[in-house]
Amino acid sequence: MVTVNHDYLDLKGSYLFSTIAKKVATYQTNYPEAKIIRMGIGDVTQPLVPAVVEALHKAVDEQANMDTFHGYAPDLGYTFLREKIVEHDYEARGAHVEIDEVFISDGAKGDVANIQEIFGRDNKVAVGDPVYPVYVDSNVMSGRTGTYNAETEMWSDLTYLSATSENNFTPSLPTSHVDLIYLCYPNNPTGTTLTKEALKEWVDYANKEEAIIIYDSAYEAFITDSAIPRSIYEIEGARTCAIEVRSFSKTAGFTGLRLGYTVVPKELVREGVALRSLWARRHSTKFNGAPYIVSRAGEAVYSKEGKKQIKKQIAYYLRNAKMIREYLMEAGYEVFGGTNAPYVWVKTPAGMTSWAFFDFLLEKKQIIVTPGSGFGPSGEGYVRFSAFGEYESVQDAMQRITQ
Amino acid sequence: MVTVNHDYLDLKGSYLFSTIAKKVATYQTNYPEAKIIRMGIGDVTQPLVPAVVEALHKAVDEQANMDTFHGYAPDLGYTFLREKIVEHDYEARGAHVEIDEVFISDGAKGDVANIQEIFGRDNKVAVGDPVYPVYVDSNVMSGRTGTYNAETEMWSDLTYLSATSENNFTPSLPTSHVDLIYLCYPNNPTGTTLTKEALKEWVDYANKEEAIIIYDSAYEAFITDSAIPRSIYEIEGARTCAIEVRSFSKTAGFTGLRLGYTVVPKELVREGVALRSLWARRHSTKFNGAPYIVSRAGEAVYSKEGKKQIKKQIAYYLRNAKMIREYLMEAGYEVFGGTNAPYVWVKTPAGMTSWAFFDFLLEKKQIIVTPGSGFGPSGEGYVRFSAFGEYESVQDAMQRITQ
Numbered sequence: 059m060v061t062v063n064h065d066y067l068d069l070k071g072s073y074l075f076s077t078i079a080k081k082v083a084t085y086q087t088n089y090p091e092a093k094i095i096r097m098g099i100g101d102v103t104q105p106l107v108p109a110v111v112e113a114l115h116k117a118v119d120e121q122a123n124m125d126t127f128h129g130y131a132p133d134l135g136y137t138f139l140r141e142k143i144v145e146h147d148y149e150a151r152g153a154h155v156e157i158d159e160v161f162i163s164d165g166a167k168g169d170v171a172n173i174q175e176i177f178g179r180d181n182k183v184a185v186g187d188p189v190y191p192v193y194v195d196s197n198v199m200s201g202r203t204g205t206y207n208a209e210t211e212m213w214s215d216l217t218y219l220s221a222t223s224e225n226n227f228t229p230s231l232p233t234s235h236v237d238l239i240y241l242c243y244p245n246n247p248t249g250t251t252l253t254k255e256a257l258k259e260w261v262d263y264a265n266k267e268e269a270i271i272i273y274d275s276a277y278e279a280f281i282t283d284s285a286i287p288r289s290i291y292e293i294e295g296a297r298t299c300a301i302e303v304r305s306f307s308k309t310a311g312f313t314g315l316r317l318g319y320t321v322v323p324k325e326l327v328r329e330g331v332a333l334r335s336l337w338a339r340r341h342s343t344k345f346n347g348a349p350y351i352v353s354r355a356g357e358a359v360y361s362k363e364g365k366k367q368i369k370k371q372i373a374y375y376l377r378n379a380k381m382i383r384e385y386l387m388e389a390g391y392e393v394f395g396g397t398n399a400p401y402v403w404v405k406t407p408a409g410m411t412s413w414a415f416f417d418f419l420l421e422k423k424q425i426i427v428t429p430g431s432g433f434g435p436s437g438e439g440y441v442r443f444s445a446f447g448e449y450e451s452v453q454d455a456m457q458r459i460t461q
Numbered sequence: 462m463v464t465v466n467h468d469y470l471d472l473k474g475s476y477l478f479s480t481i482a483k484k485v486a487t488y489q490t491n492y493p494e495a496k497i498i499r500m501g502i503g504d505v506t507q508p509l510v511p512a513v514v515e516a517l518h519k520a521v522d523e524q525a526n527m528d529t530f531h532g533y534a535p536d537l538g539y540t541f542l543r544e545k546i547v548e549h550d551y552e553a554r555g556a557h558v559e560i561d562e563v564f565i566s567d568g569a570k571g572d573v574a575n576i577q578e579i580f581g582r583d584n585k586v587a588v589g590d591p592v593y594p595v596y597v598d599s600n601v602m603s604g605r606t607g608t609y610n611a612e613t614e615m616w617s618d619l620t621y622l623s624a625t626s627e628n629n630f631t632p633s634l635p636t637s638h639v640d641l642i643y644l645c646y647p648n649n650p651t652g653t654t655l656t657k658e659a660l661k662e663w664v665d666y667a668n669k670e671e672a673i674i675i676y677d678s679a680y681e682a683f684i685t686d687s688a689i690p691r692s693i694y695e696i697e698g699a700r701t702c703a704i705e706v707r708s709f710s711k712t713a714g715f716t717g718l719r720l721g722y723t724v725v726p727k728e729l730v731r732e733g734v735a736l737r738s739l740w741a742r743r744h745s746t747k748f749n750g751a752p753y754i755v756s757r758a759g760e761a762v763y764s765k766e767g768k769k770q771i772k773k774q775i776a777y778y779l780r781n782a783k784m785i786r787e788y789l790m791e792a793g794y795e796v797f798g799g800t801n802a803p804y805v806w807v808k809t810p811a812g813m814t815s816w817a818f819f820d821f822l823l824e825k826k827q828i829i830v831t832p833g834s835g836f837g838p839s840g841e842g843y844v845r846f847s848a849f850g851e852y853e854s855v856q857d858a859m860q861r862i863t864q
Contacts, residue, residue, distance in 0.1 A: 060731040061583055061584055062731055062732050062736070063578060066579065067734065101532035101533050118514060118521065119514075124851070130502070167747070168747055171746060172747065176469065178467060192747070199578075316567070316750070333465070342478075346570045349719050349755060350718075448527070
């Protein structure tokens with residue numbers, strides 16, 4: 059008899075953003091006239107920049123001509139893109155990454171969800187708390203998380219790295235051994251960051267414990283403070299303990315275009331096996347490359363014009379984040395993140411739960427945020443505001459809340 | 462200590478096409494002047510058709526404008542595309558498929574590799590032999606295939622459905638129970654097909670055994686004979702036993718654009734769980750949608766102009782297949798497939814092994830084919846010719862072989 063993957067059945071509820079979408083759809087059906095402002099899901103609203111648009115048109119024309127047509131991409135992705143990544147994202151910051159350590163993908167979500175697959179099921183996993191749900195769910199789906207305790211809302215075999223206002227959103231190193239550590243900085247959902255010194259402690263810990271850090275730096279483009287590392291490879295020792303996952307989604311508005319990459323250094327060897335060769339094998343067996351036209355769009359992000367245009371777009375979102383911070387602080391809210399990140403993490407008023415405050419904002423203010431508890435137990439009592447909206451909408455939302 | 466996924470270590474050699482690429486690269490380094498003709502990997506050579514190019518340009522312009530910009534796609538994919546799929550690929554052929562049973566993806570390879578993940582590890586898997594390597598490898602990587610016997614080149618826990626000239630490439634039903642059955646028609650690699658009557662036997666078997674058929678119909682566009690089903694849902698009873706995977710790669714030259722879809726009917730319930738809900742959960746957790754612009758390109762494939770242009774392109778490749786068949790038969794080769802498929806399956810001469818004939822064609826004729834043994838033990842003694850080349854190159858290759 060066919061059996062299903064019972065690990066899937068252990069998943070709690072629907073994926074967070076699907077749940078929110080359903081709640082909003084219900085509200086919209088009941089109040090079709092309501093002007094809802096979306097500050098929940100971290101989707102961008104600014105259109106693709108001119109340099110990217112131009113590159114796309116040019117690449118589409120190439121695909122229309124037999125002499126310049128491109129079929130399947132090379133296994134690791136197009137070299138023209140991987141060269142630009144190494145040059146601009148790493149060499150320019152004094153970090154050592156080689157071209158054949160860069161794997162192009164159709165986005166960071168797939169990569170962070172799939173990376174666990176190259177590891178054994180017996181690894182002990184640590185995740186930030188609150189955390190991007192994909193890290194937890196992909197490990198639940200692979201049977202690595204043990205049993206769920208509905209009261210604590212925790213998995214028995216997961217180590218939770220709690221980050222709250224009490225520890226200034228800097229989680230302590232684990233007190234017992236862990237194998238795989240998911241870190242995300244600038245953090246989703248809290249919008250907080252780690253200094254080079256703080257990140258160095260994690261790298262040292264991982265090297266000492268022979269652990270692996272899976273470093274999600276999807277939001278690095280929002281870092282304005284030079285003391286904050288954009289890549290984990292800026293930290294000495296990271297090449298022997300860290301995999302880094304990057305995205306074009308937030309950097310250049312590619313959420314609807316799909317492009318990302320993962321770096322697996324050659325020094326990463328466990329049980330005598332190079333992790334790079336395992337990830338290469340996964341890529342060549344289960345993935346068929348990012349589209350040629352999208353790869354060319356990614357290349358354009360690194361052009362002189364592209365960089366200038368992207369920088370302006372990032373500044374636009376950071377201005378939103380600043381406005382959210384200022385309005386909410388003015389109104390007496392406790393506010394975190396949002397200076398080197400597109401997310402503002404806000405303590406709910408009067409001890410409300412995250413979902414209660416979510417419902418309040420939806421029903422009374424017609425504003426969608428993301429309930430902090432959806433990101434893990436330590437997220438309870440917070441909500442996440444996304445700064446990816448249009449300036450005027452964000453301003454409208456802030457006025458609704460504070461008036 | 463971090464452990465790696467030991468199931469990955471069980472994989473035999475590199476992925477077939479990577480191995481071929483390396484052999485060819487070595488040859489090219491040694492003989493840089495050689496004019497190599499590629500008839501190995503099934504990659505298309507004709508450019509995108511005008512209707513698709515126009516749709517892409519239009520969609521790129523939409524992405525350049527805030528009012529028409531699209532970020533993340535809906536969980537199952539854009540409705541405009543799923544509606545067209547249901548209308549043209551199913552309703553038009555009298556097959557019942559509902560819009561919310563269609564999941565848009567970035568290609569069939571990922572879907573057929575990932576679909577096994579929703580099933581338990583204890584399912585008994587049957588694959589065609591020869592077979593597209595991804596079905597086997599994705600199950601090896603999930604620990605479902607047992608131990609490998611280097612002599613027979615078979616996995617202990619896999620059931621091989623042998624297809625050779627002896628049984629006219631129509632494998633017999635398994636003699637003992639199996640749970641998951643991968644079928645691919647028109648077949649990759651043999652280019653052979655099943656009649657409706659023959660496919661009905663598989664559907665009846667699966668329903669009787671409560672098995673699941675994973676039906677890969679990536680090459681359905683090449684079917685010219687009306688007695689041959691294009692979809693398994695043309696067969697009565699398929700909705701309770703079959704998942705179908707489809708691709709735009711070969712239909713419309715999307716190998717470099719990436720678009721596919723998988724159909725999971727609501728009737729598919731095992732252990733009381735709807736498989737559709739498991740696949741939906743995988744989609745929403747581990748995938749972030751096909752690009753908007755590529756989805757619009759897919760829509761254009763179903764337009765009046767698009768259909769006409771695509772039909773012409775398919776006819777171009779089928780003319781190649783016919784030429785390959787005729788030249789090789791004239792030269793005394795035993796030839797199969799290639800009438801309702803873009804692949805011609807050819808018996809090696811004088812009892813040569815597949816790789817020996819591959820080496821001969823590469824070194825003496827500068828032609829790349831795919832060795833049949835790379836697709837499984839029953840492929841030994843055959844090679845696959847792809848008809849996806851340019852007409853003039855294919856003709857050149859045939860003249861080299863037959864002169």
